[in-house]
Amino acid sequence: MGGVEDDEPASKRMKLSSEELRRLSNGSTIKEPVAGSSRDLMARPLQSEGGEEVVGSKGVIKKVEFVRIIAKALYSLGYIKSGAHLEEESGIPLHSSVVNVFMRQILEGNWDESVVTLRNIGLTDERTVKSASFLILEQKFFELLDEEKAMDALNTLRTEIAPLGVNDSRVRELSSYIVSPSYCSLTRSPKQDTVRARSRSKLLEELQKLLPATVMVPEGRLEHLVEQALVLQRDACMFHNSLDKEMSLYSDHQCGRDQIPSQALQVYETGVSLKHKLSGHQKPLSSVSWSPDDRQLLTCGAEEVVRLWDVSSGECLHVYEKTGLGMVSCGWSPDGKWIFSGLNDKSICMWELDGKELECWKGQRTLKISDLEITGDGKQIISICRETAILLLDREAKVERFIEEDQTITSFSLSRDSRFLLINLLNQEIHLWNIEGDPKLVSKYRGHKRTRFIIRSCFGGLEQAFIASGSEDSLVYIWHRGTGELIETLPGHSGAVNCVSWNPANPHMLASASDDRTIRIWGLNNLSTKRKEPCSNGIHYCNGVY
């Protein structure tokens, strides 16, 4: 007989299967079929395909499992009476009676009986039985040693533990404890002179992890499932950009668009908010790089020299150059001690701040138009080395890795944790690569426009969950990093937007620079939100502004 239909008249339900007849004759009561009354508050038990009762609208939660993990959670929370009451009222025990006996025997130290009971639980995997027996007998061994019954302990080791045939190296270790009880392993208390056995409840925990979950419900199972759901909700939330939003169990988490910067809060025309005018370069700037402490600035003239400036005074502190060659890019080591620069003979050089050249990597390392980045650990130098390839050079290990693309690479950006690289391509695509180990392509982002200029993109937002980019159609583009979906395009500029920079300290602030000769600061579209002062150090790159 199949499942009971809800809309069948009551008389039909009295047709019993042979199984149910057998149970009746055994004296067990048949459960009353639940009436479809609107006043009925109990979860209506449905039948799954396997014949077990399920709860929930999708029919995938088995009722017995559900009740057991709730009972386990109640006990973990300390509500012993509630847990016991639940077991009784539902008729679903948390543990079978055999397991209950087993657990009591462990806690009372009835080792030999517990090993026998273990076999009665009905585990199918012989290795699990042996491993569990090993743990129990190991505990017995240590407790005997503590009671200074060395001969009994030795006996246990020889006749009970060793024959199990598991973990021979541990068996040898145990025998050394008999010889020198003062030998303390790192796992035991180092303060004691003698070896102390760990607590019996700790042993029970270890056994719980070893035995199958159906036999002994794992600790914290319900909490784990709820956390899993919350994490999935958070990861699926495309606009998640604020720490303030705490996750609640009462409703599914979903941020609104209002967490993404979408309104121009400030528009800077060049010359208005000028702090210093840094003069000295003869050629247009090809790149700019802030020092790690934001107090100095490196600027590189196109195929010219690199200059170091003090930000507060506007003074030029040093000029880095190499006779006969021109520099094309510049960057800092993360500790602020060294300067790196790409040259127009394709090499990359490294200097101390005072101008002493420390190292030079010759060969096809960089191109005339290439970014230069150093990873957070100071070890990897990243630059475009060929039209369609990026070089990841480990300067200490002298190891080279490459990212190979199908299209010409125009620029790239390194994530804050130095694990990912965002690459802009000639064909208007942005590719996200994981650069740990062998580089792997992770995502692609599309939609923005690029035909003539170097357009820059960046990571940003809470935990860098978003990708932002400039575009030749005057819009700022924002994608959700995980899903690749375009979530915002910000109008406002009247010329190509060449680069963007997301404030690393404030996930709600984004800056963009455009051919319309303005810099726009974008923030949340909510006037009641507290406005934070724009931090000039938040703009790490600005190109296309004269």
Add this chain to the structure above:
Amino acid sequence: MGRLFVITLEGSVYSCNHCHTHLALLDDIISKSFHCRHGKAYLFDKVVNITVGEKEERMMMTGLHTVVDIFCVGCGSIVGWKYESAHEKTQKYKEGKFILERFKVLGPDGSNYLVNHDAMVSGSDADNA
């Protein structure tokens, strides 16, 4: 203006005669026997630093083709066209290839090309395989 993205070529380079932006390599020439309104034109396998215009159907000396005009990224001047598709089977070899008008580019030796106004050039295209 934003910072132009330009590829630097190595070898014998043909460049834009207005702004000297690199366009193509001598090694990538497939044929020198093409013509345009201004005289000679070369068929290239690969051309860089250009932007493309709208697709158009154009009747050429060898038949109907779908082409896009190509422009130098540096100065925006038109330098030739690209064959998107050819309607005749015998002309398929041109698909995806580029025409640079000799008049618009500087040769690898820096030489320019003077338009021969007396030449009776009837139209664009040619090089029948």
